[in-house]
Amino acid sequence: MTDVVPLIKLSYAKSIVKRFLELDSSNYALAEISELPQSFYESDKGFIPIAPIQNFWQLLAEKYPIDILISNFNQVIDEVFVPDVIVHMRPSQNIEAALNYFPSAMKMATGYTRVELESDSLGNATLQREFPFGSSKETLWSELFTVLCFCRVIQACGLPNFKPIKICFHHTELSPLLESSHLTDIELIGGYFRTGVVASNRDLQKDFKPQIEKCLFSSEGNxxxxxxxxxxxxxxxxxxxxxxxxxxxxxxxxxxxxxxxxxxxxxxxxxxxxxxxxxxxxxxxxxxxxxxxxxxxxxxxxxxxxxxxxxxxxxxxxxxxxxx
Known part of the structure; x- marks a missing residue:
């Protein structure tokens, strides 16, 4: 059986790298060390292996405080990821109904299909994905990026102050990073086989009011x-x-x-x-x-x-x- 090579959408990768190059021109050296593939420079479409981006994140983590990393992650997510997903989600009565379209929206936006919404007996729901990228230090940043993406998408559905009631994740080292990203007073469960963000039934029943104007018109290049x-x-x-x-x-x-x-x-x-x-x-x-x-x-x-x-x-x- 051939191993699956984890990929990232090229437009996301470029936005991530561009964000930190604008922050400090010395980060060009970090990008070179990360061994980005030639296709990164030659194309604007498609996917590339995520490993060089994970390496880039790890080098940035050794240079910057976590709050700066997370702030820039969120800006990239808001500018390129959230618009990609929101425009594929259908009109729905409430946020829970809208999130049922999230897996297919993710597939159209990123090519990634192993995402699902799973409800429990209390009416809460977990937006989750399998974590197939191993346990290396570098893949920690992919998992953090995933958690932030899930939270930002739910916020863009009409809950700008959304805070999950629980977050499940694979890397136990993720816990202090999440606490540094203002995701406090939340139950954190490390060592899990999936990455998941749990939304309360109360939040899920609120009206679906996608922030379409913000997603589509406020950021250049979307x-x-x-x-x-x-x-x-x-x-x-x-x-x-x-x-x-x-x-x-x-x-x-x-x-x-x-x-x-x-x-x-x-x-x-x-x-x-x-x-x-x-x-x-x-x-x-x-x-x-x-x-x-x-x-x-x-x-x-x-x-x-x-x-x-x-x-x-x-x-x-x-x-x-x-x-x-």
Whole structure:
């Protein structure tokens, strides 16, 4: 059996390294020592082995206090990880329902699938992942990064002051690091076979109010353009609550401002909605769903209207795209 090589999304790796290079130019030397692969410098897409990034983290940990490390980790998480995940989570009645989409969102955002949400008899739920990366000192930082990611995603679901009631983790050395990251007054369980963050039933039942505007529009480089940002938001709500008034309210703009900004990019809300529709329809077609079911799910009263809109965006009818 071939060992699985742990990977990290290239955009995350670059954001992590960039953050610390901006902090101190002398960290270039640490990046070189970490032996980043050539693909790190040649591409902006795909994945690279996580080991060089773990080495980089370990070198940084020997140089900086833990509070500086965690502060910069959280900034990277907020800028690149949280937006990647939140835009794939569907509209839901409450945070618990939204988190049920987290594993599939993680897969689309990172390619990583071993994540699950597990509920207990009290209604609390654990957002957890297997910990396959071994027990070396360097992998400690991957586990810390995972815990911080889980917490920041739940905060972005509409709980800005979220604090888990329990954290389970593999590395026993993680306990003092978590205490240094303001995760205090929480039950910490080390030596566990998984990494998990436990949210209370009370928090889980609160309304799902994703911080879409913060995720998509406040940080440069998250998404390439304003138009693509709006497409990502509309794609979340397509077929349910995707009127221009509803979307404008979600991103904290007036309808008129949204129309003006889209016009400045040479497009319109109708075109944006159709792009979002096509993006949502493509996986449905590949899954073998009927045109009638897809049309209904995407808010079209007639199949012919869906077909025309899909063809305007893609240049081909749904049937050809399905079989292509």
């Amino acid at each position: 998404i390439n353009s304003f138009q693509e940002s709006v497409v990502s938001v509309v794609q979340l709500y397509i077929g349910t609550n995707d009127s221009i008034e509803a979307i404008a309210k979600l991103i904290n703009m007036s309808k008129r401002t949204l129309q003006r900004k889209l016009s400045q990019q040479g497009t319109s809300y109708k075109e944006v909605r159709e792009i979002a529709m096509a993006n949502k329809a493509k996986p449905m077609l590949k899954q073998g769903m009927s045109l009638a079911d897809i049309s209904e799910a995407l808010g079209y009263n007639h199949i012919s209207s869906f077909i025309r809109a899909f063809k305007r965006v893609t240049g081909s009818p749904p049937s050809k795209w399905r079989n292509g």
